[in-house]
Amino acid sequence: MESIKKSKFNDTVMxxxxxxxxxxxxxxxxxxxxxxxxxxxxxxxxxxxxDFVFSEKWGPVNTPASYGILSMIVGSIxxxxxxxxxxxxxxxxxxxxxxxxxxxxxxxxxxxxVNLLAGIPSIIYGFFGMQIVVPFVRDNVGGNGYSILSASIxxxxxxxxxxxxxxxxxxxxxxESYKEGSFGLGATKEETIFKVVVPAAKSGVLTxxxxxxxxxxxxxxxxxxxxxxAVMPLDKIALLKPIRTLTTNIVTEMSYASGLHESSLxxxxxxLFVFIVILNASLSLIKFRSxxx
Amino acid sequence: MENTALExxxxxxxxxxxLILRFMVWLCGILTVGIxxxxxxxxxxxxIPNINMEFLFGExxxxxxxxxxxxxxxxxxxxxxxxxxxxxxxxxxxxxHEYAKRGNKAVKVIxxxVDTLAGIPSIVYGLFGMIFFVNILGLRASVLSGVLTxxxxxxxxxxSSSEEAIKSVxxxxxxxxxxxxxxxxxxxxxxxLPTAMPGILSGVILAxxxxxxxxxALIFTSGTNVLENPTLDLMASQRTLAIHMYMLASEGLPYSxxxxxxxxxxxxxxxxxxxxxxxxxxxxxxxxxxxK
Numbered sequence: 001m002e003s004i005k006k007s008k009f010n011d012t013v014m015x016x017x018x019x020x021x022x023x024x025x026x027x028x029x030x031x032x033x034x035x036x037x038x039x040x041x042x043x044x045x046x047x048x049x050x051d052f053v054f055s056e057k058w059g060p061v062n063t064p065a066s067y068g069i070l071s072m073i074v075g076s077i078x079x080x081x082x083x084x085x086x087x088x089x090x091x092x093x094x095x096x097x098x099x100x101x102x103x104x105x106x107x108x109x110x111x112x113x114v115n116l117l118a119g120i121p122s123i124i125y126g127f128f129g130m131q132i133v134v135p136f137v138r139d140n141v142g143g144n145g146y147s148i149l150s151a152s153i154x155x156x157x158x159x160x161x162x163x164x165x166x167x168x169x170x171x172x173x174x175x176e177s178y179k180e181g182s183f184g185l186g187a188t189k190e191e192t193i194f195k196v197v198v199p200a201a202k203s204g205v206l207t208x209x210x211x212x213x214x215x216x217x218x219x220x221x222x223x224x225x226x227x228x229x230a231v232m233p234l235d236k237i238a239l240l241k242p243i244r245t246l247t248t249n250i251v252t253e254m255s256y257a258s259g260l261h262e263s264s265l266x267x268x269x270x271x272l273f274v275f276i277v278i279l280n281a282s283l284s285l286i287k288f289r290s291x292x293x
Numbered sequence: 294m295e296n297t298a299l300e301x302x303x304x305x306x307x308x309x310x311x312l313i314l315r316f317m318v319w320l321c322g323i324l325t326v327g328i329x330x331x332x333x334x335x336x337x338x339x340x341i342p343n344i345n346m347e348f349l350f351g352e353x354x355x356x357x358x359x360x361x362x363x364x365x366x367x368x369x370x371x372x373x374x375x376x377x378x379x380x381x382x383x384x385x386x387x388x389x390h391e392y393a394k395r396g397n398k399a400v401k402v403i404x405x406x407v408d409t410l411a412g413i414p415s416i417v418y419g420l421f422g423m424i425f426f427v428n429i430l431g432l433r434a435s436v437l438s439g440v441l442t443x444x445x446x447x448x449x450x451x452x453s454s455s456e457e458a459i460k461s462v463x464x465x466x467x468x469x470x471x472x473x474x475x476x477x478x479x480x481x482x483x484x485x486l487p488t489a490m491p492g493i494l495s496g497v498i499l500a501x502x503x504x505x506x507x508x509x510a511l512i513f514t515s516g517t518n519v520l521e522n523p524t525l526d527l528m529a530s531q532r533t534l535a536i537h538m539y540m541l542a543s544e545g546l547p548y549s550x551x552x553x554x555x556x557x558x559x560x561x562x563x564x565x566x567x568x569x570x571x572x573x574x575x576x577x578x579x580x581x582x583x584x585k
Contacts, residue, residue, distance in 0.1 A: 018385070116329060121507070
């Protein structure tokens with residue numbers, strides 16, 4: 001009797017331990033948003049929302065100081081768009097290759113390669129970009145190499161594994177009957193895949209693209225090493241010119257910032273965080289919609 | 294007659310188009326592997342010749358740029374963050390899969406939180422760690438601040454792979470154990486967890502990979518400082534291997550660039566081992582659930 005009681009007691013105690021451990025993630029999300037906002041929002045209020053988000057003047061050490069991050073927001077959008085333009089077609093094609101064309105022997109090489117690509121640290125991508133991509137762009141395309149283009153190329157490579165693995169599994173999930181229907185109508189294998197299978201897998205592909213955007217927007221170290229990081233006035237932003245993004249703004253100035261300057265960098269993080277939350281929300285929306293269909 | 298000629302030309306066009314598509318698909322597959330191979334070979338070929346005993350185990354100074362104390366810090370950080378994050382993550386997975394009732398509101402909230410944590414960029418973790426651990430808790434820039442920050446960061450990886458592994462344990466096993474009179478807790482610890490262990494371990498290994506490669510979250514929490522000789526002092530500000538590489542790469546001197554290659558080669562070798570081990574282990578749960 002005693003031992004049964006004791007084990008019941010243990011069961012209840014451990015159940016609450018399990019629950020509390022599960023709740024740690026919730027606490028972490030609350031703490032991260034709370035402290036980020038507590039430090040960031042007052043800074044935005046002090047600078048003025050319009051002067052912060054919609055001004056391109058960034059000069060925290062000038063007198064009078066200015067704290068506009070519009071060109072960093074635009075910069076983040078440009079490099080992310082560039083990454084999508086480069087990464088999505090290649091990634092999607094590679095996913096089609098893995099799911100539909102790849103002989104088994106080759107699959108055993110390509111699939112682990114994709115996983116390995118996901119495991120390479122961003123610092124390695126950044127260093128590779130600095131040593132190979134930047135000189136390549138400088139010598140063959142123009143500018144000094146540290147540019148939106150170089151950052152887009154590196155980010156495009158970095159989002160490949162995300163795009164490939166998620167698209168591949170959603171392509172594989174398309175029912176065989178769709179393909180048979182298309183073959184029955186006389187379509188070739190390629191026509192079937194690109195006109196029937198890929199469109200049928202579109203919610204998975206969209207998920208992959210959004211996760212890719214999230215990765216590209218949030219990437220810091222790889223971008224800081226190839227983008228040149230100069231703050232550009234909006235009308236001077238160009239493909240072959242240097243660029244500063246939201247993430248690299250934080251990492252380039254934090255080490256010597258203090259006071260409102262430091263808070264404005266945290267506020268830059270708040271803007272980034274809001275971007276990510278919006279992306280996450282749209283992901284849940286896609287999940288919700290596709291589960292309803 | 295004319296009609297069939299038209300049909301033929303349409304068919305030929307379609308065939309050419311299909312051929313081009315097939316070529317593109319193969320090209321992109323090869324391109325992906327090619328890029329990976331290029332990056333790996335580029336770093337390894339230029340890095341490995343620069344790895345020597347002095348670099349691996351020597352004292353750090355401006356001549357040697359030795360990675361020894363960064364290696365020690367990296368290992369220290371891995372061990373302590375795993376001690377913190379693995380129990381929390383595995384317990385969370387146990388709660389989600391073994392204890393929570395279906396349609397439970399708390400489960401939805403927890404899942405949403407885990408997904409959110411997985412999507413937060415590392416620089417935001419770095420900012421949070423700087424605000425909370427370094428400043429508010431007063432831990433200063435130290436290995437401890439870095440460890441705490443990175444423990445939160447690796448939680449989602451551990452939770453999702455543990456949950457995946459626990460899910461793959463056949464219900465039969467649980468029913469057998471419960472039928473013999475074991476409590477739910479006993480069933481979890483003596484039946485479910487041992488069966489799910491390879492999958493959990495593969496998540497742990499992936500987490501190690503993340504810790505080893507992390508830079509942005511650590512730069513403002515554990516800092517970029519480097520000591521001549523390694524210390525295990527948790528309150529010391531110490532750089533990890535990845536930050537060592539970043540610092541060397543941004544110095545821009547030819548010698549420091551060589552050493553950045555060497556550090557990169559070490560990182561890649563670690564990532565290689567980590568990926569290989571994780572895949573091998575994850576493959577093993579598949580075998581188990583096929584009824585062995």
